[in-house]
Amino acid sequence: MAFKTDIEIAREASKQPIQEIGAKLGIATEHLLPYGHDKAKVSQDFINSVQDRKNGKLILVTAINPTPAGEGKTTTTVGLGDGLNAIGKKAAICIREASLGPNFGMKGGAAGGGYAQVVPMEDMNLHFTGDFHAITSAHNLLSAMIDNHIYWGNELEIDERRVVWRRVVDMNDRALRDIVTSLGGVANGFPRQTGFDITVASEVMAILCLSKDLADLEKRLGDMIVAYRRDKSPVYCRDIKADGAMTVLLKDAMQPNLVQTLENNPAFVHGGPFANIAHGCNSVIATTTALKLADYVVTEAGFGADLGAEKFMNIKCRKAGLAPDCVVLVATVRAMKMNGGVAKADLGAENVDAVKKGCANLGRHISNVKSFGVPVVVAINHFSGDTEAEVQAVKDYVASQGSEAILSKHWADGSKGSEALARRVAEIADADRSQFAPLYPDDMSLFGKIERIATKIYHAGEVIADKKIRDQLKEWEAQGYGNLPVCMAKTQYSFSTDPNLRGAPEGHTLPIREVRLSAGAGFVVVICGEIMTMPGLPRVPASETIRLNEGGQIEGLF
Structure with missing residues (x-):
């Protein structure tokens, strides 16, 4: 049986005008700023007008550590949203925008899959409403203004060796990781070493995703540290006088994007930090x-709950005053088998023992999420080759961990396949069982916060950081930044910093390579192991097969 590709299914979608989707949430036409017929931004005036309303229930979808077998976190998010609407609940979904770099690299798209997708799929995976381009432009405007300030006399006495603001581009381009700028003589400025990060790693992206309105956005942009003087005192974005112009560039990008699922349910797609x-x-x-x-x-x-869910709880919920009512942890039988040592080529054969062996990774995530005081349901994202015995093995294991697993077939059947999951999630959310609390208090030391995550979430035995890094953290504490949460940058494939170490390793070492202060976003980035803030393309990038067909339609997005 030949399955249709995601893009073929998306192309056959019967989309409703975006005004009809807005009406389902009570958004009047005049408060929608349309980008074509099937996507729109929601006006800040409307957002301001609904702030006195009571909040709905918040459901977080997270997953085990990703494997080449695929887990389907976004697919489950979309499927669950459709399932909730199908059982008569008023539900919306909120997901991130896709980055061009991974789409043209390995990912090939990020709008769900099968019959649990957000559309327009092609637009979402390409330029969409231009938010990422605006973020890239705002970020690089600041870069240009820093170098320009130095060129025209350097009134702020910036130490050119201590400019910490790098440039960004929304593409995987390893050649730009470490570069020298301003070569070619006096007219081009002062040569210095710098580099590019991918746009989704920009502090501007983080700020856009954490700000509550344009005034908050402008203040946070101004708070960003871009360089240091010879006496090591910080130079802020507002000192460069770039915060106002950056806010102008981000004015439209700040407004959330509204689109729809294949089943015409509302979906907000906005922001996209990795x-x-x-x-x-x-x-x-x-x-x-x-x-x-x-x-x-x-x-x-x-990614996995050790990254995404941990940061959702400790950074986003802390900053926004949110608390999840239920967490859905996505796993697949195929991924359990891979964690149990089965090669990707052999995943088609039934192997209950490998499923059982691979469940350790799932169990670690269940206990980690429970440690935040929130109830957890496991969604087994169904693949056609899964056998009843393999599915039952996962259900039995999850039951032994004091939780429950529900088989969900949204990829193949849309909301019909996710109704059981939707009913159980709604029951749990309605029961108000959540006693959410972050993993660490604000007043814990920065290194203490790193150790808390490393030992409680990663189950590391020790954290290694040289004196320079420890001193830097203490210096930031002395400057008043000690109350910030930490944002761990590490491989998504393992609880450790070794991407090949699957399962649930214990007692490993967490090496810290670098720390960066994101004073505007309001967290300290902790770079561990070999993680890169500018990815590279794989040997055979997805872009090699992305093209327009004879009918002018896009092919190759997965």
């Missing part, structure tokens, strides 16, 4: 707006 190098959640403004408009809001956090 979870392995940034905080991995869609924007606060989209989530908090959705909570005022729907009775249930399903959102996701990137």
Whole structure:
């Protein structure tokens, strides 16, 4: 049996005009700023007008550590949202925007899959409403203004060796990781070493996703530290006088994007920080707006629960005053088998013993999420090759961990396949069982926060950081930044910093390579192991097969 590709299914979608989707949430046409017929931004005036309403229930979808077998976190988020609407609940979903870099690299798209997708799929995976381009432009405007300030006399006495603001581009381009700028003589400025990060790692992206309105956005942009003087005193973005112009560039990008699922249910798609190098959640403004408009809001956090869920709880919820009512942890039989040692080529054969062996990774995530005081349901994202015995093995294991697993077939059947999951999630959310609390208090030391995450979430035996890094953390504490949460940048494939160490390792070492202060976003980035803030393309990038067909339609997006 030949399955249709995601893009073929998306192309056959019967989309409703975006004004009809807005009407389902009570958004009048005059408060929608349309981008074509099937996507729109929601006006800040409307968002301001609903702030006195009661919040709906917040449901977080997270997952086990990703494997090449695929887990389907976004697919489950969309499927659960459709399932909730199908059983008569008023639900909306909130997901992140896709980055061009991974789409043209390995991912090939990020809008769900099968019959649990957000559309327009092609637009979402390409330029969409231009938010990422605006973030890239605002970020690089500041870069240009820093170098320009130095060129025209350096009134702020910036130490050119201590400019910490790098440039960004929304593409995987390893050649730009470390570069020298301003070569070619006096007219081009002062040569210095710098580099590029991918746009989704930009502090501007983090700020856009954590700001509640334009005034908050401008203040946070001004708070960003861009360089240091010879006496090591910080130079802020507002000292460069770039914060106003950056806010102008981000004015439209700050407004959440509204689109729809294949089943014509509302979906907010806004912001897109990566979870392995940034905080991995869609924007606060989209989530908090959705909570005022729907009775249930399903959102996701990137990669495994050790990254996405941890940062959702410790950064996004802390900053926005949110608390999840239920967490859905996505797993697949195929991924359990891979964690149990089965090669990708052999996943088609039934192997209950490997499933049981691989469940350790799932169990670790269940206990980690429970440690935040929130109830957890496991969603087994169904693949056609899964056998009843393998599915039952996962259910039995999850039951032994004091939770429950529900088989969900949303990929193949849309909302019909996710109704059982939707009913149970709604029951749990309605029961008000959540006693959410972050993992650490604000007043814990920065290194103490790193150790708390390393030992409690990763189950590391020790954290290694040289004196320079420890001293830097203490210096930031002395400057008043000690109350900030930490944003761990590490591989998504393992609880450790070794991407090949699957399962649930214990007692490993967590090496800290670098720390960066994101004073505007309001967290300290802790770069561990070999993680890169500028990814590279794989040997055979997805872009090699992305093209227009004879009918002018896009092919190759998965």
